[in-house]
Amino acid sequence: MVxxxxxxxxxxxxxxxQRILESMPAIERWFRLEWMEHTPPxxxxxxxxxxGFKLAPVDTNLFPGGWNNxxxxxxxxxxxxxxxxxxxxxxxxxxxxxxxxxHTRNSFYLTxxxxxxxxxxxxxxxxxxxxxxxNVTAPTTLPLPDGSELSVEPLIRGKRRLGLKDxxxxxxxxxxDLSAGIPAVLENLHxxxxxxxxxxxxxxxxxxxHFDAYEEVAKKFAKLLGMDPWLINPMFGRCGxxxxxxxxxxxxxxxxxxxxxxxxxxxxxxYGIQEKPFVVxxxxxxxxxxxxxxxxxxxxxxDLNRRTKNKMSVIKDGQEVNEVIIQEGVPTxxxxxxxxxxPVVYMMDRYVVGGFYRVHADRGIxxxxxxxxxxxVPLAFAESHxxxxxxxKPGASAPNRFYMYGVIGRLAMLAASYxxxxxxxxxxxxx
Amino acid sequence: MVxxxxxxxxxxxxxxxQRILESMPAIERWFRLEWMEHTPPxxxxxxxxxxGFKLAPVDTNLFPGGWNNxxxxxxxxxxxxxxxxxxxxxxxxxxxxxxxxxHTRNSFYLTxxxxxxxxxxxxxxxxxxxxxxxNVTAPTTLPLPDGSELSVEPLIRGKRRLGLKDxxxxxxxxxxDLSAGIPAVLENLHxxxxxxxxxxxxxxxxxxxHFDAYEEVAKKFAKLLGMDPWLINPMFGRCGxxxxxxxxxxxxxxxxxxxxxxxxxxxxxxYGIQEKPFVVxxxxxxxxxxxxxxxxxxxxxxDLNRRTKNKMSVIKDGQEVNEVIIQEGVPTxxxxxxxxxxPVVYMMDRYVVGGFYRVHADRGIxxxxxxxxxxxVPLAFAESHxxxxxxxKPGASAPNRFYMYGVIGRLAMLAASYxxxxxxxxxxxxx
Numbered sequence: 001m002v003x004x005x006x007x008x009x010x011x012x013x014x015x016x017x018q019r020i021l022e023s024m025p026a027i028e029r030w031f032r033l034e035w036m037e038h039t040p041p042x043x044x045x046x047x048x049x050x051x052g053f054k055l056a057p058v059d060t061n062l063f064p065g066g067w068n069n070x071x072x073x074x075x076x077x078x079x080x081x082x083x084x085x086x087x088x089x090x091x092x093x094x095x096x097x098x099x100x101x102x103h104t105r106n107s108f109y110l111t112x113x114x115x116x117x118x119x120x121x122x123x124x125x126x127x128x129x130x131x132x133x134x135n136v137t138a139p140t141t142l143p144l145p146d147g148s149e150l151s152v153e154p155l156i157r158g159k160r161r162l163g164l165k166d167x168x169x170x171x172x173x174x175x176x177d178l179s180a181g182i183p184a185v186l187e188n189l190h191x192x193x194x195x196x197x198x199x200x201x202x203x204x205x206x207x208x209x210h211f212d213a214y215e216e217v218a219k220k221f222a223k224l225l226g227m228d229p230w231l232i233n234p235m236f237g238r239c240g241x242x243x244x245x246x247x248x249x250x251x252x253x254x255x256x257x258x259x260x261x262x263x264x265x266x267x268x269x270x271y272g273i274q275e276k277p278f279v280v281x282x283x284x285x286x287x288x289x290x291x292x293x294x295x296x297x298x299x300x301x302x303d304l305n306r307r308t309k310n311k312m313s314v315i316k317d318g319q320e321v322n323e324v325i326i327q328e329g330v331p332t333x334x335x336x337x338x339x340x341x342x343p344v345v346y347m348m349d350r351y352v353v354g355g356f357y358r359v360h361a362d363r364g365i366x367x368x369x370x371x372x373x374x375x376x377v378p379l380a381f382a383e384s385h386x387x388x389x390x391x392x393k394p395g396a397s398a399p400n401r402f403y404m405y406g407v408i409g410r411l412a413m414l415a416a417s418y419x420x421x422x423x424x425x426x427x428x429x430x431x
Numbered sequence: 432m433v434x435x436x437x438x439x440x441x442x443x444x445x446x447x448x449q450r451i452l453e454s455m456p457a458i459e460r461w462f463r464l465e466w467m468e469h470t471p472p473x474x475x476x477x478x479x480x481x482x483g484f485k486l487a488p489v490d491t492n493l494f495p496g497g498w499n500n501x502x503x504x505x506x507x508x509x510x511x512x513x514x515x516x517x518x519x520x521x522x523x524x525x526x527x528x529x530x531x532x533x534h535t536r537n538s539f540y541l542t543x544x545x546x547x548x549x550x551x552x553x554x555x556x557x558x559x560x561x562x563x564x565x566n567v568t569a570p571t572t573l574p575l576p577d578g579s580e581l582s583v584e585p586l587i588r589g590k591r592r593l594g595l596k597d598x599x600x601x602x603x604x605x606x607x608d609l610s611a612g613i614p615a616v617l618e619n620l621h622x623x624x625x626x627x628x629x630x631x632x633x634x635x636x637x638x639x640x641h642f643d644a645y646e647e648v649a650k651k652f653a654k655l656l657g658m659d660p661w662l663i664n665p666m667f668g669r670c671g672x673x674x675x676x677x678x679x680x681x682x683x684x685x686x687x688x689x690x691x692x693x694x695x696x697x698x699x700x701x702y703g704i705q706e707k708p709f710v711v712x713x714x715x716x717x718x719x720x721x722x723x724x725x726x727x728x729x730x731x732x733x734d735l736n737r738r739t740k741n742k743m744s745v746i747k748d749g750q751e752v753n754e755v756i757i758q759e760g761v762p763t764x765x766x767x768x769x770x771x772x773x774p775v776v777y778m779m780d781r782y783v784v785g786g787f788y789r790v791h792a793d794r795g796i797x798x799x800x801x802x803x804x805x806x807x808v809p810l811a812f813a814e815s816h817x818x819x820x821x822x823x824k825p826g827a828s829a830p831n832r833f834y835m836y837g838v839i840g841r842l843a844m845l846a847a848s849y850x851x852x853x854x855x856x857x858x859x860x861x862x
Contacts, residue, residue, distance in 0.1 A: 024552065024553070024555070025525070025552060025555050025556055025557050027555070028514070028553075028554060028555020028556075029523075029524070029525060029555045029556075031555070032514075032517070032518055032522050032523075032555060033522065033523065035518070035522075036522055036523075073504060076508055077507055077508060077511060080508060080511055080512065080782050081511065083459070083463075083781075083782070084515050086463070087463055087466070091463050091464065091466075091467055092460075092463075092464065092467075093460070094456070094460060121455065121456060122455070122459075123459060124455070124456050124458070124459020124460045124462070124463060125456055125459075125460075126456050350514075351511050351514070
């Protein structure tokens with residue numbers, strides 16, 4: 001079953017689907033060549049939005065949670081991809097240290113951690129959990145909804161290595177996005193593989209740098225397919241010094257919003273799209289769906305209410321917002337039982353291993369769906385994104401649509417790879 | 432659902448299952464280290480037999496057909512493994528030339544070829560079919576049961592490269608086991624990847640060399656797990672000059688059968704197994720279930736009837752039998768609806784990508800099931816061999832049993848890797 005695409009204007013994306021299917025071997029080869037030059041992030045999830053006239057990634061997560069939302073049928077793919085990843089990074093590895101987020105009372109998040117432990121154990125590693133939380137001073141047992149439990153242990157930092165009591169890992173895998181800053185305990189670990197690298201964390205990473213890289217990737221890909229890159233690329237601008245409480249930087253914000261809405265309007269006109277353009281203002285280092293607002297007119301910024309100001313000022317782990325990205329809004333026209341839906345694509349190493357729909361009954365087509373009340377529907381992605389069916393009517397076949405989403409997800413992952421290379425603090429000495 | 436294991440004596444294999452599950456990360460790491468030293472065959476299928484007291488591979492196929500017997504759910508794993516394989520061999524490849532068997536009227540076989548085309552197309556290659564059959568002098572369309580069709584084209588051999596009209600492949604993949612001998616058209620192709628290599632074909636390969644290598648692998652693995660290698664290793668002997676029609680070599684055969692039955696009897700005594708030992712005599716270069724007979728007493732060999740002599744004298748593609756392997760018989764005690772069943776494990780590159788049960792209603796527990804009338808049941812292998820469930824009762828959990836079968840299949844694949852290295856005609860100049 002494919003979620004219903006409720007827009008009359010789905011021609012451009014149905015055409016894109018057809019072109020992607022026809023070019024499948026060329027696309028796969030193109031990715032293969034890109035991965036010869038660039039290293040994929042260890043694991044990635046990408047939020048994609050399908051407007052019928054445009055299909056674009058809107059967020060790329062390098063510390064993906066939500067593995068528990070994948071179906072059991074998808075897990076063998078994740079295990080196989082994890083095997084391939086480990087083989088390249090540290091084939092002799094026995095031990096993997098997994099560092100989760102600190103919010104250990106969230107049973108959804110813990111189930112995600114349980115799933116990651118399962119994947120990497122099955123890939124042939126002894127997996128244990130080490131916490132960045134200073135309150136974890138002894139091994140702590142966390143009960144899981146299925147009746148089993150996880151044990152989180154305090155990290156033990158030696159001069160050159162990080163581990164747990166009686167546990168010296170070859171690789172340290174972060175499932176913690178470091179929004180709160182880079183902890184000293186993770187610095188200068190030159191003997192062990194720390195994945196993803198520290199500069200992938202939100203203490204350093206910026207969405208605008210990601211979308212800079214994505215623009216480059218989208219242009220290359222669009223050239224390969226002979227299409228307008230705008231069809232897959234959300235335009236954006238940025239403001240470097242914004243304070244929603246004091247109003248500092250509001251001019252910059254209004255100018256950018258105004259300019260971007262104008263650009264979108266021209267594109268809509270070019271394609272005959274009868275929609276009202278909108279933009280999304282986001283914290284440039286934000287995650288967890290925090291620090292996001294939808295703006296349809298620059299004037300709205302002049303009188304933000306207190307609630308919105310508060311929402312935009314502080315994000316995950318209490319970090320203040322002072323840099324923002326202003327991104328072209330891509331409405332999502334997919335519906336599951338009348339609720340707005342957006343696909344999320346999961347990748348491990350260079351492989352698409354699954355995905356699901358994030359569905360929100362109380363949100364609009366132009367709003368962020370990563371918010372309390374969201375549901376996760378792992379439907380047809382399950383067995384199909386690897387097996388498109390050429391010849392089927394564009395837009396009507398789940399395998400074909402999901403193959404296309406897998407391609408877009410991988411473009412965003414490739415952009416993350418470019419982004420991490422550009423931001424690598426060691427790049428100049430290493431190359 | 433796990434097929435019923437109809438033997439009171441399943442203690443040793445239930446214990447093996449438990450030990451394999453407990454040692455999972457160590458086993459996966461051991462394979463990882465082996466694959467650092469040895470190259471896996473491109474693709475492999477392995478017939479496994481479970482006697483309850485013993486679990487062993489009995490045949491390892493390096494040109495596996497039967498991909499059509501895997502479920503659609505397993506295909507994404509095959510595609511992902513094919514991507515990994517291609518990336519290592521020829522990442523810049525655009526074109527893959529697939530060389531199938533010549534029996535193009537067998538719709539089951541053609542469906543297998545169709546499935547392989549699908550897998551490699553999806554992995555990002557333009558796939559076309561080239562025939563070794565001299566009767567194929569122009570592109571020939573072959574109808575498939577699902578209403579679609581395949582096109583088989585004549586091979587075009589240049590001085591240094593093999594291809595088709597307007598098609599120059601980077602890699603040539605054989606799905607033809609070369610039982611009829613090595614065709615001149617495949618020789619001296621040093622510019623292209625020919626997979627599997629020529630010495631993997633039955634014109635060169637010998638089962639006894641494979642089981643020599645398997646014995647070495649089984650001993651290493653048994654040492655890792657602290658167990659008797661006999662539990663997973665079928666004993667064997669060989670006779671190099673046998674003519675079933677003239678009676679030549681009958682002494683050798685009788686002596687080996689007698690000795691082997693004696694050895695098996697001693698092992699049965701050691702384990703308290705109340706079974707009558709038997710051996711299987713097979714053409715040392717045989718395939719397709721041809722040239723195989725079950726022997727319970729060496730005396731049976733003295734008066735073989737004409738039908739048996741004929742059956743043992745000529746195998747696939749009309750090749751005469753003059754070398755035989757005498758292998759310890761491993762009864763299969765798995766049952767699907769009262770029919771005898773044996774698992775077949777499918778691998779691509781180093782990954783287990785699926786499997787099925789070969790089920791034969793008219794055959795006994797000590798007979799070859801690869802015979803007309805066999806059925807294929809792709810059951811629980813589907814989603815489970817990657818996801819064992821530690822803690823479940825040994826012998827009762829499908830994922831656990833299939834994980835064990837995947838381990839045994841990979842041991843046989845590793846043995847094939849050793850075997851191919853030992854037989855490589857270029858080995859001495861290359862290393």
